[in-house]
Each structure stands twice: as structure tokens, then as C-alpha cells.
Amino acid sequence: xxxxxxxxxxxxxxxxxxxxxxxxxxxxxxxxxxxxxxxxxxxxxxxxxxxxxxxxxxxxxxxxxxxxxxxxxxxxxxxxxxxxxxxxxxxxxxxxxxxxxxxxxxxxxxxxxxxxxxxxxxxxxxxxxxxxxxxxxxxxxxxxxxxxxxxxxxxxxxxxxxxxxxxxxxxxxxxxxxxxxxxxxxxxxxxxxxxxxxxxxxxxxxxxxxxxxxxxxxxxxxxxxxxxxxxxxxxx
Amino acid sequence: xxxxxxxxxxxxxxxxxxxxxxxxxxxxxxxxxxxxxxxxxxxxxxxxxxxxxxxxxxxxxxxxxxxxxxxxxxxxxxxxxxxxxxxxxxxxxxxxxxxxxxxxxxxxxxxxxxxxxxxxxxxxxxxxxxxxxxxxxxxxxxxxxxxxxxxxxxxxxxxxxxxxxxxxxxxxxxxxxxxxxxxxxxxxxxxxxxxxxxxxxxxxxxxxxxxxxxxxxxxxxxxxxxxxxxxxxxxxxxxxxxxxxxxxxxxxxxxxxxxxxxxxxxxxxxxxxxxxxxxxxxxxxxxxxxxxxxxxxxxxxxxxxxxxxxxxxxxxxxxxxxxxxxxxxxxxxxxxxxxxxxxxxxxxxxxxxxxxxxxxxxxxxxxxxxxxxxxxxxxxxxxxxxxxxxxxxxxxxxxxxxxxxxxxxxx
Numbered sequence: 001x002x003x004x005x006x007x008x009x010x011x012x013x014x015x016x017x018x019x020x021x022x023x024x025x026x027x028x029x030x031x032x033x034x035x036x037x038x039x040x041x042x043x044x045x046x047x048x049x050x051x052x053x054x055x056x057x058x059x060x061x062x063x064x065x066x067x068x069x070x071x072x073x074x075x076x077x078x079x080x081x082x083x084x085x086x087x088x089x090x091x092x093x094x095x096x097x098x099x100x101x102x103x104x105x106x107x108x109x110x111x112x113x114x115x116x117x118x119x120x121x122x123x124x125x126x127x128x129x130x131x132x133x134x135x136x137x138x139x140x141x142x143x144x145x146x147x148x149x150x151x152x153x154x155x156x157x158x159x160x161x162x163x164x165x166x167x168x169x170x171x172x173x174x175x176x177x178x179x180x181x182x183x184x185x186x187x188x189x190x191x192x193x194x195x196x197x198x199x200x201x202x203x204x205x206x207x208x209x210x211x212x213x214x215x216x217x218x219x220x221x222x223x224x225x226x227x228x229x230x231x232x233x234x235x236x
Numbered sequence: 237x238x239x240x241x242x243x244x245x246x247x248x249x250x251x252x253x254x255x256x257x258x259x260x261x262x263x264x265x266x267x268x269x270x271x272x273x274x275x276x277x278x279x280x281x282x283x284x285x286x287x288x289x290x291x292x293x294x295x296x297x298x299x300x301x302x303x304x305x306x307x308x309x310x311x312x313x314x315x316x317x318x319x320x321x322x323x324x325x326x327x328x329x330x331x332x333x334x335x336x337x338x339x340x341x342x343x344x345x346x347x348x349x350x351x352x353x354x355x356x357x358x359x360x361x362x363x364x365x366x367x368x369x370x371x372x373x374x375x376x377x378x379x380x381x382x383x384x385x386x387x388x389x390x391x392x393x394x395x396x397x398x399x400x401x402x403x404x405x406x407x408x409x410x411x412x413x414x415x416x417x418x419x420x421x422x423x424x425x426x427x428x429x430x431x432x433x434x435x436x437x438x439x440x441x442x443x444x445x446x447x448x449x450x451x452x453x454x455x456x457x458x459x460x461x462x463x464x465x466x467x468x469x470x471x472x473x474x475x476x477x478x479x480x481x482x483x484x485x486x487x488x489x490x491x492x493x494x495x496x497x498x499x500x501x502x503x504x505x506x507x508x509x510x511x512x513x514x515x516x517x518x519x520x521x522x523x524x525x526x527x528x529x530x531x532x533x534x535x536x537x538x539x540x541x542x543x544x545x546x547x548x549x550x551x552x553x554x555x556x557x558x559x560x561x562x563x564x565x566x567x568x569x570x571x572x573x574x575x576x577x578x579x580x581x582x583x584x585x586x587x588x589x590x591x592x593x594x595x596x597x598x599x600x601x602x603x604x605x606x607x608x609x610x611x612x613x614x615x616x617x618x619x620x621x622x623x624x625x626x627x628x629x630x631x632x633x634x635x636x637x638x639x640x641x642x643x644x645x646x647x
Contacts, residue, residue, distance in 0.1 A: 059551060059641050080555060087553030094644060098548045102250040114239035115552045 005071035007168050007200045008033035008056055013065035015051055015223075025051045026223045029065070035167065036198040038191065040211040043220035049204045050172055052220060056202065057090050057170045058082045070167065087116050091161030093190075095173035098157070099145035105156045106132060106141035112163045124164075131159035135189055151182035158189055162199065169193075171203045175210060187213065240558050243549075244565035247542060251534075255570075258534045262574025262624075263581055265527040266616045269520045270582030270608070271589075273615075276516040278607035280509055284477065287505055288498055290384045290440040292352070292471030293480045295496040296487060298330040331466035338491065339470065347483050350382035350473035355454055357461035357468070359424040363412040370408065370450040372424065374457020374467075383471045386438050386451065392416055393436035397453045402432035405446030406439040422450070424460040432456075524619055528627040531570050535563055535631035539638075546635050547643035556636045563632035564625055571624025575617040582616075583608060 008031075015026040025048045033039060043049050054060040055067050058074055061082075067074045070089050077085060091112070099108045109128040113120035120128070132141050135155035140148060148156065154174060161169050171190065175183030187210050193199050203214065211217050212231055219227035237245075248255055332338065335353055342351040355374035360367050373380075377397050381387050387395040391406055393416045402420065414420065416434055423429045432452060439446060458464045472487075474480050477498070484497035499506050539546070546559055586608045594603030 054641050083553045083555055086551065092551045098544060098644065100545050100548065102246040112552050114242060115549060115554045118238045
């Protein structure tokens, strides 16, 4: 059964960019992420963290090795297949939120439903409103994306990533553009969703403070996994 | 509402001044296209009305009798040479018998709107010492009026050829100093004489007809030209004047009569009309080309402006087809709205110009002979929408090919 399989499996994954002049970004990456994990990918700039995230997010294909998302191998899928995989399993949160400015906050959260099958159902609208409530923006649903603060926009981006009960959320520096206080709130919101709904989170972050609050830290240095360790919290 | 339409509408609306200017550009192109089509259409309609309006579109005539060459009659002898010339006899009768059933058949023929049997032949009008050559036209007035619309062209008197009444042109009346109710002595080429009373004087705008045509009843013409029981021509009007050749060929094969189509008789006029039509199409084609470039350039800019958003949509799993469709819909909307606005502006322009008093070449009363037809508007709207779609294809394809990783990271 697909649901029983790990959320992410990376086996001997490598990534090379360019044809004439080739640049290798990732070497022999091997790890797996179980369902419900809350993990951080850390490493210096240019180490290959974002490339790794793009491969897991089915936005890119590996040059070698195999990436499996919920049991499905990316290598066997064409572009439409990758798009279907993203619709089905994966939500993205980017550093600069990237909401669609021509739409309201609620419409942004509903966007994955529009993308999947045109008009969202009544139940899906209710789900989007509930997500907006859970990220604390119940009274901002009809605001244009551009009429929200940076922190509010990132909350909407989280709600959008979760819409459709996506089992895997990939967050690329989600707190990188926020002040410490707002960053903590955003981190807490993601953690709540992980704990309450069992959603798998993979966070790329530069901030060791947040990385140490996750359950697992995968450290990438020069395109290789330098360290993959569990984080022990005081309560554990 | 489908996702693609929703996003396209939102992008369209958020385009602001950019969207307004593009729509205005399309509108100007469409309004000029409608204006040019209406103006050239009006000029053409006027010219056709003036030059072809009073002429039959097709004429059926008896086939000419061909005298046998002398060589066929004489048996050549050895060492003898015959010099001979084949000459048509002026006395050979060319006539159509059983014409009533033929007219009845033509009445039922599709594509033909009027059928008029006629007897035409040469003659003279003798007024005092003046002798003026004329052509007798024996007609059935109601039928003939549907061909020449003489009733509408009457300048004096009435269109009445009953009994020994006749209708003549203004030029003949002027030439001989004739007035209404004057008696005219006429003589046919057969030497038969009749006195007619002038009941009407017409002006069809063509000097040859105004000077030479002498309209009398069919019976009188048959008597004068020694064709009692026969006619020597049938004149026809067709519903679509540019199908005259096809219908003429069809009738020629069907009746075994000699057929003449206005398109073959008035070749120079026809080629002038065709040149006008060609230039009209050319101007409208280049207008549409300019509209296409306008739409395409704005959509290319829009793709650049929205590239990051396209990347986000793709990261959510938006299909390549959906991304393409978003920009195609924008092109379609620009063409549709621009052409609707352009149709209103173009129609208003045509109406306004038609109100300017003056005399144009074809019709007095208005300086511009505008002929605005619904088909011009329908053509413009449909072609602008198609142009919008085609113009959007390249930018749409470019948008669909955007790499989400690249555009999300670098914009």
C-alpha cells in the first residue's frame, strides 16, 4: 500500500547541471523520511540544500539515483506525471511566500484546488477557511495578498501549502525573510500542523535555532550528506 | 469558472493601463477595418447600382445563323480556284419560339430574381427633318421594370407603354426637342411605321441608353420587327451578381441559346471592382497583422511579468496545457473586447461620416457612400478573436516552458 511506504526515499541521488560545462551539485545522497517527520535540512549557502528540496518536490529530476515520493519513483514520470505528483502529495512554502498578488488570501489558499480540478467544492472552501483560521487569519480571508504583512503572507503561504491535506510540505527558508518574533510564530504554526495532523515537514533553514527545534537535522555540505541525526528535545 | 479562465481574467484586469492600451490598439485597428470595408463596400454598391443596376445581369439570345461557306456548296473542279467570302445575311431571322414556356421555366430557376422577355431591333425616330437611329425595346412593363427599374428612373410622365404609348430617354428627348404627349413617327428596319405617343421620359444615367432606347409594348415591337409570336431576347437578374457567369453557363447548356453575362460584357468594370475588393482585403489584412503584433508584444511582456507566478502555479502542479490556456484566453479576450469596442467606434464613425452632406461619385446626398453591413462587424470580431489566439500562442508556449525552479529562484 502506498500509504505504508516512507514519504521520501533518496537512493544514490546525484545532480549535475549543464551539458558542455558540467557542474555537479549533489553526490550520492541516501536517506529516507518517514511519514509525520518534522526534519530540517541545513548547510552553508551553495551546499545543494535547495537542489535537494527541488528534487524531493518533483520540480527537478535527478541525474542519477532514484527519488521516491510516497512510493512513486520520479524517474518513471514525465512532466505531466510530476505535475500530478505535486498536486497529490506536495505543498511548497518559499522564503518570499510568493502569493499570487491578484487574488485574495482565501483564493490563494484555494489555488491548489483550482489547479487540481477548476472550481473548488463547498467542502474544499470550508477546508480553506479552516486553514485560514488555524493560521490565525480568519478575519483576513478577503484581503488582497498585497494588503497583508510579511508574517501574514507567510501564514497564508503555509495554509496554501497544506490545502488539500498534502502529506508532505517542503519549506525553503520559510522564516528567512521574517523578524525573529514572526519567524518563531511561523515555525510554531508549522510545528502545530505537524503535531496535530501528522503532516511531514522538510525545512531548509540557515537558522540553527529553528533546526534544533525539529526532530531531525540533515546536514548538507558540498553536495553530500555530512550528518544525519535525530534531535533530542529536553522532554524526550 | 474554470481555473484557466479565472486566472486569465484576473491577470487581464490587473493589467490596468497596459490592458486598456492594448484593447484601444485593437479597437482602433478594428474600427479602421470596419470603416474601410464600409466605405469601399459603399463605393462598390453605388458603382454597381449605377452601372449594372439598369442592365440585365444575363441576356439569352437566339444563336446566330451561320451561312454555309461557298466552298461547301460548289464542287471544286480541277485547276479551278474559287475565291469566296462567307457573309451573314441581314435578313436571317434570329428568334426564340415557344418563349412563354421558357420564361415560365426561368421563373422557377433558383438564383434568378427577374425574367423579362423582350423584342429588340433597330429603327428610326423621324421628327420633322431629323432622323434619329434608335433601338426598339418591346417589353412586358412589369417584368421589364424588375430588370431596369425604369419606373424609378422616370424624370417626366409615367412608365406606360400600353397601346401606342412609348417611353424614351432624356437624351433622345433633348436631341429631337420632344416633350410629353408628343406624337413620334417611327420606322423599323423592316420598313414598318407606327406613330407613338410619348408618355414618359427617363434618365438611367447612361448616355447610350438615354439616347437610343425606345420602350414600347412587346406586341408593337413584334409587329414592327416582323416577329409576331416570337421574341429575340430574354433578360435576367440574378440574386448574386457575381454568380452571373456560373448561372449563364448553366442556362446556356440548358437552353441551347446564346448567353451573355454582365461579367463578360463589362470586363473592365469587373476588374476595377475586383481591384477594389483586393485592396480592401489587403488593407484589412495588414490591420489585423498590426493588431496581432500588438497583442503578442503585450503578452510577451505579461509572461515576463508573471513568470514567478507561473512558476508558483507549476509548483502546485498546474498542467502545461493550463498555463498555455491562461495566455491564450488573454489573447482571445483582448481580441474579443477590442473588436467589440472597435465595432462600436467603427459603426459610429461610419454613421457620422454618412451624415456629412455632399455628393459622392455614386450617390447624391452624402459625401461618403458608407455601406455598413453586419457581416463586416461579424468578420472583424471573429478575425480579431482568431488573431488574438494566434498572437498569444508564442508567448503562451514560452510561459508553459518556464522552469519553475529557475523562475521561483531568479524571477
